[in-house]
Amino acid sequence: MITRPQAKALDAADPLAGFRDLFVISEPDLLYLDGNSLGRLPKATVARVREAVDDDWGRGLVRSWQAGWMQRPREVGDRLAPLIGAGPGEVLLADQTSLNLFKLATAALDAAAPRSTIVSDAGNFPSDLYVLAGVAERAGGSLVTVDGPESFSAALDPSVGLLSASHVNFKSGKLADMAGLTGRAHDAGAMVLWDLSHSVGAVPIDVNGAGVDLAIGCTYKYLNGGPGAPAFLYVARHLQDQLTQPIHGWWGQQDMFGFDLGYQPAAGIDRFAVGTMPMLSLIAAESGIEISAEAGIGVIREKGMALTALMVDLFDELPGDLGFSLASPRDAEDRGSHISLSHPDGYRITQALIERGVIPDFRAPDIVRLGAAPLYTRYVDVWDAFDRLRQIMESGEHLAFTEQRSGVT
Amino acid sequence: MITRPQAKALDAADPLAGFRDLFVISEPDLLYLDGNSLGRLPKATVARVREAVDDDWGRGLVRSWQAGWMQRPREVGDRLAPLIGAGPGEVLLADQTSLNLFKLATAALDAAAPRSTIVSDAGNFPSDLYVLAGVAERAGGSLVTVDGPESFSAALDPSVGLLSASHVNFKSGKLADMAGLTGRAHDAGAMVLWDLSHSVGAVPIDVNGAGVDLAIGCTYKYLNGGPGAPAFLYVARHLQDQLTQPIHGWWGQQDMFGFDLGYQPAAGIDRFAVGTMPMLSLIAAESGIEISAEAGIGVIREKGMALTALMVDLFDELPGDLGFSLASPRDAEDRGSHISLSHPDGYRITQALIERGVIPDFRAPDIVRLGAAPLYTRYVDVWDAFDRLRQIMESGEHLAFTEQRSGVT
Numbered sequence: 001m002i003t004r005p006q007a008k009a010l011d012a013a014d015p016l017a018g019f020r021d022l023f024v025i026s027e028p029d030l031l032y033l034d035g036n037s038l039g040r041l042p043k044a045t046v047a048r049v050r051e052a053v054d055d056d057w058g059r060g061l062v063r064s065w066q067a068g069w070m071q072r073p074r075e076v077g078d079r080l081a082p083l084i085g086a087g088p089g090e091v092l093l094a095d096q097t098s099l100n101l102f103k104l105a106t107a108a109l110d111a112a113a114p115r116s117t118i119v120s121d122a123g124n125f126p127s128d129l130y131v132l133a134g135v136a137e138r139a140g141g142s143l144v145t146v147d148g149p150e151s152f153s154a155a156l157d158p159s160v161g162l163l164s165a166s167h168v169n170f171k172s173g174k175l176a177d178m179a180g181l182t183g184r185a186h187d188a189g190a191m192v193l194w195d196l197s198h199s200v201g202a203v204p205i206d207v208n209g210a211g212v213d214l215a216i217g218c219t220y221k222y223l224n225g226g227p228g229a230p231a232f233l234y235v236a237r238h239l240q241d242q243l244t245q246p247i248h249g250w251w252g253q254q255d256m257f258g259f260d261l262g263y264q265p266a267a268g269i270d271r272f273a274v275g276t277m278p279m280l281s282l283i284a285a286e287s288g289i290e291i292s293a294e295a296g297i298g299v300i301r302e303k304g305m306a307l308t309a310l311m312v313d314l315f316d317e318l319p320g321d322l323g324f325s326l327a328s329p330r331d332a333e334d335r336g337s338h339i340s341l342s343h344p345d346g347y348r349i350t351q352a353l354i355e356r357g358v359i360p361d362f363r364a365p366d367i368v369r370l371g372a373a374p375l376y377t378r379y380v381d382v383w384d385a386f387d388r389l390r391q392i393m394e395s396g397e398h399l400a401f402t403e404q405r406s407g408v409t
Numbered sequence: 410m411i412t413r414p415q416a417k418a419l420d421a422a423d424p425l426a427g428f429r430d431l432f433v434i435s436e437p438d439l440l441y442l443d444g445n446s447l448g449r450l451p452k453a454t455v456a457r458v459r460e461a462v463d464d465d466w467g468r469g470l471v472r473s474w475q476a477g478w479m480q481r482p483r484e485v486g487d488r489l490a491p492l493i494g495a496g497p498g499e500v501l502l503a504d505q506t507s508l509n510l511f512k513l514a515t516a517a518l519d520a521a522a523p524r525s526t527i528v529s530d531a532g533n534f535p536s537d538l539y540v541l542a543g544v545a546e547r548a549g550g551s552l553v554t555v556d557g558p559e560s561f562s563a564a565l566d567p568s569v570g571l572l573s574a575s576h577v578n579f580k581s582g583k584l585a586d587m588a589g590l591t592g593r594a595h596d597a598g599a600m601v602l603w604d605l606s607h608s609v610g611a612v613p614i615d616v617n618g619a620g621v622d623l624a625i626g627c628t629y630k631y632l633n634g635g636p637g638a639p640a641f642l643y644v645a646r647h648l649q650d651q652l653t654q655p656i657h658g659w660w661g662q663q664d665m666f667g668f669d670l671g672y673q674p675a676a677g678i679d680r681f682a683v684g685t686m687p688m689l690s691l692i693a694a695e696s697g698i699e700i701s702a703e704a705g706i707g708v709i710r711e712k713g714m715a716l717t718a719l720m721v722d723l724f725d726e727l728p729g730d731l732g733f734s735l736a737s738p739r740d741a742e743d744r745g746s747h748i749s750l751s752h753p754d755g756y757r758i759t760q761a762l763i764e765r766g767v768i769p770d771f772r773a774p775d776i777v778r779l780g781a782a783p784l785y786t787r788y789v790d791v792w793d794a795f796d797r798l799r800q801i802m803e804s805g806e807h808l809a810f811t812e813q814r815s816g817v818t
Contacts, residue, residue: 026468034471041467049689053458057636058450059435062443062768069636096684098658099508122670127659127684130672134657138547145670220685227466227478227688248543249507250536259773261531261554263539275505275536276629278690279636280458359471364668 002313007383010310016303020376022291023224031358031385035373036198036338039224044287052283069279073230073251074269076282080223080232080289083297084196084215085206091234092269093219093282094251097197100216100233101131103245103272105162108191108214109139111243112161115190116141119155119162121148123169128195132164149176156188163190167205168198168336171363173308173328175203175336179210186211197221200232201292202304202337202374207234214239222300222337222373224288229281233272240268249274291375300374304337307372307382311339314386322393327367338371345398349389352398356388411722416792419719425712429785431700432633440767440794444782445607445747448633453696461692478688482639482660483678485691489632489641489698492706493605493624494615500643501678502628502691503660506606509625509642510540512654512681514571517600517623518548520652521570524599525550528564528571530557532578537604541573558585565597572599576614577607577745580772582717582737584612584745588619595620606630609641610701611713611746611783616643623648631746631782633697638690642681649677658683700784709783714741716781716791720748723795731802736776747780754807758798761807765797 011017023040032040056064077091084091094100109116116139118132124145133143139161146155149165156163163185168175182192193214199205201222207215215234219225235243248263250256251273255264265271292300309332318324327340343349343366350362360370370385371377392398420426432449441449465473486500493500503509518525525548527541533554542552548570555564558574565572572594577584587603594601602623608614610631616624624643628634644652657672659665660682664673674680701709718741727733736749752758752775759771769779779794780786801807 024463024467030470032470038466038471038474040470041462046462046467049458049462053450053455053635053693054433057447058433058455061439061441061449062447062770063763064636065447095508096504096658096686098660098684099504099656102656102658102683125659126668126670127657127662127672129670130657130659130662133672134655138655218685226462227473228685228691230687231684246543246547247508247511248536248539249505249511250539251507253536253539257773259535261535261538263536263542274511275507275640276627276637277505278639278687280693281687281690282637284462284689354472361471364666 001317002310002383004380004383007310007379010306010379014303014379015299016295016374019291019295020378023376029357031381033370033372033377033381033385034359034361035377036221036371037361038220038227039222039288039373040376042224042287042291045226045284048287049280049284052280072279072282073273073277076286076289077232077269079293083205083292084200084234085208086234087208087237089269090237091232092272093230093232093285094273094277095231097195097216097218097231098127098131099274100231101128101193101195102135103247104193104214104216104233104235105132105135105164106246107243108162108193109135109141112191113139115159115161117159117161118143118164119146119152119160120164121146121151123148123171123174124164124166125170125195125197128164128166149181152181153184156185156190158189160188160190162193164193164195166195166198168203170198171327171340171367173335173338173340175199175334178205178212182210182212199336202300204297204301212236219285219289223285223292225285226281229285230277235269235272240271245272247274251275251277295375303374304372305332307374307377307379308332308335308337308339310379310382311370311372314383315341318390337374338369340367340369342366343368347404348398348401349392351401352392353389356392358385358388410726411719411792413789413792416719416788419715419788423712423788424708425704425783428700428704429787432785438766440790442779442781442786442790442794443768443770444786445630445780446770447629447636448631448697448782449785451633451696451700454635454693457696458689458693461689481688481691482682482686485695485698486641486678488702492614492701493609493643494617495643496617496646498678499646500641501681502639502641502694503682503686504640506604506625506627506640507536507540508683509640510537510604511544512656513602513623513625513642513644514541514544514573515655516652517571517602518544518550521600522548524568524570526568526570527552527573528555528561528569529573530555530560532557532580532583533573533575534579534604534606537573537575558590561590562593565594565599567598569597569599571602573602573604575604575607577612579607580736580749580776582744582747582749584608584743587614587621591619591621608745611709613706613710621645628694628698632694632701634694635690638694639686644678644681649680654681656683660684660686704784712783713746713781716783716786716788717741717744717746717748719788719791720779720781723792724750727799746783747778750777750779751775752777756813757807757810758801760810761801762798765801767794767797
């Protein structure tokens with residue numbers, strides 16, 4: 001049996017231990033295992049938002065657009081780029097994940113015409129599938145959804161213009177073979193668009209090395225960018241001037257202040273922007289990205305694998321008759337930085353955990369999802385969370401909660 | 410000649426005088442006449458953003474989504490609704506102006522098929538025209554641009570599915586006849602989409618009374634919502650369930666947390682949302698909207714007309730040989746809350762004004778735009794600004810700046 005002192009010893013040896021101090025920890029006893037949904041608040045962000053409000057907006061007023069705001073989406077994109085293996089000028093911090101998916105998938109199908117099928121898999125985030133189906137239907141085609149990434153090859157017929165998938169499955173945490181699938185799609189003449197929302201900041205990514213065409217992702221999970229923080233988009237440099245996205249907004253225009261009446265897409269990554277960016281939310285996202293870049297994705301990944309391995313070990317130590325199944329890959333190399341336990345009472349167990357000061361999240365219909373955010377999650381947090389989970393199941397206190405088919409974000 | 414004491418007397422009698430104290434005024438000597446581009450920072454916003462960062466994000470973490478964040482776009486929309494004459498459940502605070510225009514224009518043309526022409530006018534904001542042209546072309550039609558709103562009637566043939574225009578022209582400030590044009594478009598079988606960006610918070614608007622189908626607008630001008638604050642969209646209640654927008658994102662899904670694989674648009678206004686909202690920017694926008702609602706649009710409009718009338722009077726008092734022309738309607742009833750002066754040296758004059766502590770903005774090729782934000786612009790600010798303008802022109806100090814075809818936001 002793994003003991004609490006053993007978990008404490010792992011924390012003592014953790015090269016990332018000091019990074020926890022960079023985050024606001026309002027409730028020291030709270031076991032926060034949902035950084036894969038909304039990451040914690042970096043202390044530096046508090047000061048940076050204050051400065052953005054008081055100085056940039058309050059004092060600088062409209063002058064702040066020229067004094068730096070306008071360049072920020074590209075600058076922050078460049079800071080994020082190394083975390084996904086992209087080069088300068090290939091990443092833009094902008095808009096929402098769904099919107100970026102819509103823009104890039106539409107641009108890809110436009111370029112792929114007459115190919116008009118998009119292939120994805122049932123493990124992709126559901127609203128990615130909604131967006132992709134809508135895009136394919138508008139192009140006169142359809143979305144074909146296979147069971148999982150391993151089934152993509154059979155679906156890659158000559159009608160397919162785009163393959164789109166999540167790098168890490170939001171439920172199981174399973175990690176897809178980015179390079180292999182990208183190569184197979186290219187062999188079949190299709191472009192590839194990866195959703196990196198559940199892997200960026202947790203798993204090393206090499207979009208350039210894998211030859212990825214397009215990618216999107218959010219910054220509010222492992223990158224600790226804040227609630228609804230602007231997402232990012234990546235377009236491989238050689239494709240940027242070949243693609244145009246469908247929303248011909250002000251910020252994608254070549255000469256924004258020329259006020260010409262015709263749309264002329266900007267050169268490079270800027271053409272994938274739409275309208276005026278929510279600057280306070282964008283500025284709030286910067287510190288988290290910088291912290292991840294500073295820590296280095298290699299050491300983050302090592303700790304993430306060790307944390308989820310500890311979760312799996314502690315799961316294995318739970319009494320076998322509690323009704324849980326591991327809904328994630330057993331090999332740490334095959335998963336991202338969360339694990340999922342399925343249980344028929346998953347919703348009620350989630351509520352009981354929250355009541356006990358453990359924050360996981362619930363994913364319908366039966367998944368209790370436990371995230372490990374290596375920058376601030378401690379080994380002892382994981383140990384304590386499983387200890388409380390065991391106590392809940394032994395006492396049956398989760399049965400006091402009402403069953404409900406709904407979720408916790 | 411109007412004297413400075415006369416301007417001071419107008420301020421002394423101003424029923425809105427006390428509202429200036431609700432805003433952060435970092436540089437008391439700065440004459441800020443660009444609230445029609447980026448409004449000032451409300452003091453209440455400083456505290457509210459701090460609370461959103463420290464308490465909602467820092468302490469509440471992911472729990473804050475269920476504790477209120479998720480409802481906020483609709484709640485803030487309901488607070489904004491009376492300012493445009495809309496009812497509860499008809500306005501959503503969401504996304505960017507360009508994106509909202511794309512969504513609603515696409516939804517309108519989808520519903521109008523086989524009509525696929527959009528009509529707009531050359532005085533609409535240029536990027537509105539970019540968006541609309543893109544939407545029409547994707548529907549197999551085209552954008553027809555007439556000279557000005559008065560020329561719409563001739564263009565309203567049976568191919569037209571949508572008429573879209575700005576309520577207040579961003580250059581001249583000219584106010585369009587919302588009710589009249591809406592009626593004429595409806596008579597021709599077309600829907601109507603108004604861009605309220607330059608009128609909301611400055612001019613009384615009655616979308617319900619005018620029978621308007623769709624509207625969009627931004628909140629960072631007269632509503633003082635902050636840089637890139639989320640925009641809003643309005644869809645008349647009777648149309649909400651007949652229209653679907655093209656970006657099938659997570660926040661527009663009926664049961665977000667059901668994680669079904671198929672898109673099922675939410676009922677009502679929610680279906681016009683896309684993805685996760687930038688909450689810090691959205692929360693920052695609330696106080697400004699509340700202040701405008703509290704002041705009342707009637708008294709705001711009265712003062713706005715008086716301020717721009719003073720601008721016109723002071724313009725008339727400038728020596729006739731300075732080379733300025735008034736590029737705005739002479740009758741206050743016919744304009745919004747800014748006036749534009751055209752001058753061949755407009756860019757250099759703008760730079761000289763900024764150097765002198767007056768912030769207007771420049772709109773290529775030759776427009777110096779002066780905005781009156783009734784909540785904090787004083788009559789004496791207007792008087793002083795024209796006084797400095799006269800001094801600049803008499804000394805020729807603007808000639809020291811380099812001519813440049815570019816803009817100030």
